[in-house]
Amino acid sequence: MRAMSRPVGLPVLAESDLVRQVARRLTDAIVQGRLPPGAKVAEAAVARELGISRAPVREAARLLESQGLLKASPRRGFFVRELSSQEVDELYDLRLCVERHAAVEAARRLTPARRDALRRQLDLMHEIARRDDPATIVEADYQFHRLICEAAGNGRLLRLFDGLASELRIVIGLIGRLYDDPAEIARTHEPVLAAIEAGHPERIVAHVDHHLGVARREVVRLLESLAPPKPSRILPPEA
Amino acid sequence: MRAMSRPVGLPVLAESDLVRQVARRLTDAIVQGRLPPGAKVAEAAVARELGISRAPVREAARLLESQGLLKASPRRGFFVRELSSQEVDELYDLRLCVERHAAVEAARRLTPARRDALRRQLDLMHEIARRDDPATIVEADYQFHRLICEAAGNGRLLRLFDGLASELRIVIGLIGRLYDDPAEIARTHEPVLAAIEAGHPERIVAHVDHHLGVARREVVRLLESLAPPKPSRILPPEA
């Protein structure tokens, strides 16, 4: 144990894996939109808030940096990555590439258990849509896509998907509500699952392409309608 | 400037970007095989050798960790990632997925300049093969594939390719000489370039698949013929 200042009443992280815990907290804060794009992540502030020293915070920031969530600006500190609509477009391009592959592989190796898991997740999405819960539909959507990647049976691919999804969640969190209609979101996943169950590679690719293409256009459109008037923030919110 | 112990006659890195410089050196050492898979990367030793303190070394190690080059084992330190033949297979699977996409996109946006660059790189490979220079053929091979990804015009895809290539180079460096015949390597790239120039998506995918499929089988085979006799180093890093 260590003798620390302990400002008062903050969680105080458990020993010996501080770096990973800090990384997780920062990641959460970013994907939940509490740390918006462009926000400065001041080491000292984070360290103080968590009741630890700056060293683990810096190391965690490095992790997040190479995951693309933070950007290091020498001598100025770390900032939450700002994604231009072009970069988001590129990310969707990669997602398309990865998920096509994942879906085809998932179909090839589809087990009853996997198929049921996908079915259940999709039913859950319909349920959420009925309850009109725009906050959780994003998470459920993510989980569905993740299940497909899991079913592809390539651990490295899953990690890659997680990385891409994290980056995209920077902007998703910013947008808040996704697209317009939760029910619509759930519906558009049906053909994808159907194609995977049917197992025709061409149909799978076609449906994944269509589904992600729609999402991509929506997100990019929303993003552009949200951001462009400000060509440059004078000071990125958060001093 | 700072007053340091300065053990003696080592390069002494320039200020203020130590982390990135250390990361680069470690990366080089790993892909060049000087730090073989499983090797321990002792912070203190690295720091001493470079004439700096442990903090930047740790941060650099974190970077490399999330790039998949190092693996952190709590309380035991960082180790060069050991790739099982299955993991290598998964990596090739992803490469296939990414490079297919890259090649098709590259063909769509092919400019004369890009095409010439690819042509020149391939000629260079033939030249290297003639001189029978097995050390540089690997680098040239890598550059050719990288040029294709560059031509795809997606910066994020290029970063991803670099990441995958880095990880694979852990084992490539281990194998030393790649496959058998440099001339053969150069030759097998010809149909890929031809397909990209022709611009038929199906043919592109077919040739990329074939080319990478061959490489993948070769590497996995070599790796398995190299590694399996040793079921475990005394301590298989992983507690």
Place this chain on the structure above:
DNA sequence: TAGGCGTCGATTGTCGACACTTTTGGCTTG
């Protein structure tokens, strides 16, 4: 009043120190 310069505070980059864990090596014991 607008623009440039110097100063001050805040923050980063790096270091050395210290406590605790893991590993190593030797010594005892069956």
Place this chain on the structure above:
DNA sequence: CAAGCCAAAAGTGTCGACAATCGACGCCTA
């Protein structure tokens, strides 16, 4: 002679400190 145990050594995880640098603010000058 092998196995097990204890002590010393090495190495990691984290901290607090300090110098260098950056940004903001206010003052001086035109």
